[in-house]
Amino acid sequence: MEFRVAGEIIEWRGPAPHLFVVMSAADSTTLREQPELSYGWGCIPATVTVGGTRFTTALMPRQGRYLVPLKVRVRRAEDLDLGDVIELTVHVADDDLR
Numbered sequence: 001m002e003f004r005v006a007g008e009i010i011e012w013r014g015p016a017p018h019l020f021v022v023m024s025a026a027d028s029t030t031l032r033e034q035p036e037l038s039y040g041w042g043c044i045p046a047t048v049t050v051g052g053t054r055f056t057t058a059l060m061p062r063q064g065r066y067l068v069p070l071k072v073r074v075r076r077a078e079d080l081d082l083g084d085v086i087e088l089t090v091h092v093a094d095d096d097l098r
Contacts (some may be wrong), residue, residue: 001030001091001092001093002090002092003023003027003089003090003092004022004087004088004089004090005024005068005087005088005089005090006025006085006086006087006088007021007022007023007085007086008021008082008083008084008085009021009070009080009082009083009084009085009086010022010082011028011082012062012067017069018069019069019070019080020066020067020068020069020070021054021058021067021068021070021074021086021088022045022065022066022068023059023065023066023067023068023090024065024078025064025065027066027090028061028064028065028066031044031059031092032066033052033070034059034064037092039058041061042060042061043056043058043059043060043061044058044059044066044091044092045057045059045092046058046068046073046091046092047091048068048074048088048089048090049088049091050070050074050078050080050086050087050088051078052077052078053074053077053078054075055071055074055081056072057062059090059092061065068088068090
């Protein structure tokens with residue numbers, strides 16, 4: 001499954017501050033309806049592409065939506081910061097990510 005995501009980079013101050021992009025409600029519902037994709041706590045493994053950078057991560061559920069974490073190395077490589085509006089591709093597939 002592949003999702004095209006566009007959104008503002010936000011901060012969530014959980015145990016430590018991290019930056020994320022929030023997936024749409026529709027995309028989040030699609031993911032939530034497939035619990036077999038989750039490896040625990042509702043997190044879903046994914047491969048994400050931002051600009052020319054591709055990385056693996058885990059989508060995190062929060063308040064009914066999924067958050068796409070943006071690793072520091074990715075933000076540096078793509079010159080991204082809090083408040084930037086970006087586009088990314090999220091690829092989720094239980095057969096090739098576990």
